[in-house]
Amino acid sequence: MAAESALVSEATWWRQSTVYQIYPRSFADANGDGIGDLPGITSRVSYLKELGVDAVWLSPFYPSALADGGYDVDDYRNVDPRLGTLEDFDEMASALHDAGIRLIVDIVPNHSSDRHEWFREALASPPGSPARERYIFRDGKGKNGELPPSDWDSVFGGSAWERVTEADGTSGQWYLHTFAKEQPDFNWDNPEVRQDFLTTLRFWSDRGVDGFRVDVANLLVKDLPGDLPSRAELDAMDRDSGTHPLMDRDEVHEIYAEWRAVFNEYDPPRTAVAEAWVDSPVRRAKYAAPGSLGQAFNFDLLTADFDPAAFRRIVTDNLAQSASTGSSSTWVLSNHDVTRHATRYGLPPLGERKGVKQGIEWMLAGAPADGVGLELGLARARAATLFLLALPGSTYLYQGEELGLHEVGGLPAEVRQDPAYHRSVDQPEWSYDGLGRDGCRVPLPWTSSGPSFGFGPGGAHLPQPEWFGAVSVQTQEVDPGSTLDLYRDALRLRRSLLGAEALEWSDVSGGEVLGFVRPGGWLTVTNFGTAPAALPAGELLLASAPIADGILPGPATAWLRIQ
Template sequence: MANETLSPSGAPARVSHAQSSQPGHEWWRTAVIYQIYPRSFADANGDGIGDLAGITTRLDSLAALGVDAVWLSPFFRSPQNDAGYDVSDYCDVDPLFGTLADFDRMRERAHELGLRVIVDLVPNHCSSEHVWFQEALAARPGSIERDRFMFREGKGENGELPPNNWQSIFGGPAWTRVTEANGEPGQWYLHLFDSTQPDFNWKNEWVWERFREILRFWLDRGADGFRVDVAHGLMKAEGLPDVPEPEEGESLAEAMMKPDEVPYWAQPPVHEVYRDWHKVLDEYEGDRVLCAEAWVEPLSRAALWVRSDEMHQAFNFSYLATPWEAPKLRAVIDESIAAFGEVGAPSTWVLSNHDVVRHASRLGLTVHAAAPASGIGPASEDKPDEVLGLKRARAATALMLSLPGSAYLYQGEELGLPEVIELDDHVREDPTFHRTNGEVYGRDGCRVPLPWEADAPAFGFNDSGASWLPQPAEWSAIARDAQLGDPTSTLELYRRALALRAEHELGSGSVDWINLGDEVVAFRNGAITVIANLGEGAVELPAGEVLLSSGPLDGRAVPSDTAVWVRAE
């Protein structure tokens, strides 16, 4: 284990590149934050897998795009059974991605460009190869080492049955039985995800102290905050009771995803963890931030994660999952602003990430109009209309970036990248695909390496042409350099929207609704009128200067699936 709990020598002494703001004016309240999936962003050494040095070479492009911060999915040491979300050392960089020195250079360059750096932290579970879990396996039942994880005796005459009926999010049982030192079958350990990702026991103070050390390690290195994976999961209900029996026509796996009903999602004691972490971040200057990945409904409950003494942001998955229907969008926008505002936090807005079908494809589906996390593949019945999907995606982005609060972008969406559907089974790496024997395609389709240059090897992802997932040949036409400077391109739409958002301070504004019919989302945010037409007929524009349009206009009319920003004259 490399420097698991030690601070690096020569690192910044708990001082960020920016000083703290006045309460209510912190940078993260209005920020646009860009998610980097490191293995697919940019590859400096040509091995086909992106790395930190590659990220550093491309940060200028993100500064030019107009974002305020970058969030990096895990780059820690890991066996990579779940693309880095199975961590074997929280305080070192996996050699796939480089070294701690590479992180320091990347963070330094980002700060030079005015970009803050958010690190992805995985506290619900670690890798089965982590030294802590290996120590637990070597120890006896009931030992202090095993108490750091969720070990339990099995049911049945000889303990041959799992302790309860919980199922893994990735498919199959959530329990794996170990072989004890004497060669006999022994206890079971909990893994809500893959069997190589054992869950921590967050009722053990030792676990709390280790994560305080991990937080300080990265804060001392200049990280500006953390995105927290499975932030609603850490605590489990006393006694680990069974999940209630599924309703008629519902699978056990579906029943287990209901946060109000399952005994391991959104348990009240989890909030004490983040109150503790909030105090750690308060030791540091520069408005360090915690963002929760908490799949919790309704929004009023998700807002509990961002009370004033807990986290600062929580992903708005309710917004991401809202179908392309005007009444539902108006409702979720109102609910979001009200729920987060009730606890003094900004709403966040997001349309894509590394776990869901890209919205340029998702919005072109006929059946799954919301957010299927199961992926799309060659045998999927519902495949997207790519033209319609991109048209709606551009309009959805223009709408999202006009809303007050903070917005998250996922790498490649600024190019209009679609989900990659035609991936052969043998190249897929998502554990969901393998644990379900290919019944669920999983998330590989949204993780294909980015196209930077139309005529370069691997489209500029590297110089060697290698790519851990194959890139579609047709991506040449939508590579970044092919779009740059083209006023009709998706890239230029994003660049202009982000510049206007900053110029008109839309992130700190408000929503004043305008009634233009059931199929239109229309409102004023300061001096800007936003009109998103989701109906079939055209909608007349109000008087004023058109600052932004997601697609061509019909004179002074907004066509279907188009969003426009207008400044009153």
């Protein structure tokens, strides 16, 4: 196929790509069971093509009990039957490739599901058996092993250890789970684990997958002595030396060197991007090195206010990091784990609020009259999006942000699915902004009316709010000033404007205004304030808000051609 031939001709397509993240269960439902599926994605490929994205990142679609939204994987080389079949996957991949869109899939190597065949075998096998060596099992403390091996907490709250019942019915060993108890950690010192993941990488690469997003890439390798350190001792340990017992150990890059060798077996080489929550740029750069995964997410803007000084510092720092590795930067404002940025930007600054939960509760009750609210948040989000799309590097978009979707607040506890929410009843600090992550995972609105706003004929697995109809794809497609229209125009223009991966800060910067120039005379000017600012001379290409008489309102971003 001509489109596919052109598709595989570039080994560096990922460097300045726009990647659209699909959370499969909430994108489009073809069979009417209320859960999004792979045929649903295939049915919307034309939408993705018209949007103008270069690639799709598919969040987990593997068989799963959904203890953590699909990140508890039963079988790494299959499709959840609720989402489709391997044949459906192949059809989806072919449809994307025919449309000139590449495919990145999530891979979850730190842990499996407790329903994985290996873990079931481990439970049926005695302590010290080869089956248990694939995971991290320990004897408990106390007279009869009734206490966990250490006082560590899991990411979702509660102990990081779960005791098992042995095959003879007695209480037995404990296994480590960094996340939910349904997600036992693999033992990456085990060569069988390493080899099996290489098989998985080849399995999906052979099916046409172009790259992999590596979940919690920094956690795989652990060094667990016989006498485990306490939680307080762990907290006091250095996280920047590559020697911490539980995270970001230097040995993890031996694993990724093996993965890189597999990626390079293909033409073009398969790509990878690390989700690596590490504390220093030097440590993050190791994941983006050519001999490792090749690219690593920077999440700095996810925790930054809409502020010109913060944006300039983050951009400068991350471009320097990418230059040091020869990789390219990644830019992201929203994903499946965080409150949507249209909502975040409508809240008070980080230092002036107790949390996102408080801010969203204010909005649900009616935005306060102090310049905080939904309209301001959306205006800032549109401005921030144009700012990001003009930067050197790749930009990751999260489904629904092209509609300007806000976080869906007010979901009742009985419909929420996120373990971070349910396990935070007694430990609010574990609750992801106090709200869990369901509010950004509500199924998308495709039509202005209907029982699920076009998501599927059988309703939606999370309730959609009434206001979804006014921001649906159908509504925005006929509105030339819509956020959807802005995204389509921006992605189309971006393709024609991209040049070398470089920028220079512009002399228009100052006060609440920040500007930079890309090679070829592409000037981006962002007004972070509310007072209007004069635009420099140039041809106006696109703006996130109406421009009159050369004045850029605030908040807004404009793209200009200046030479």
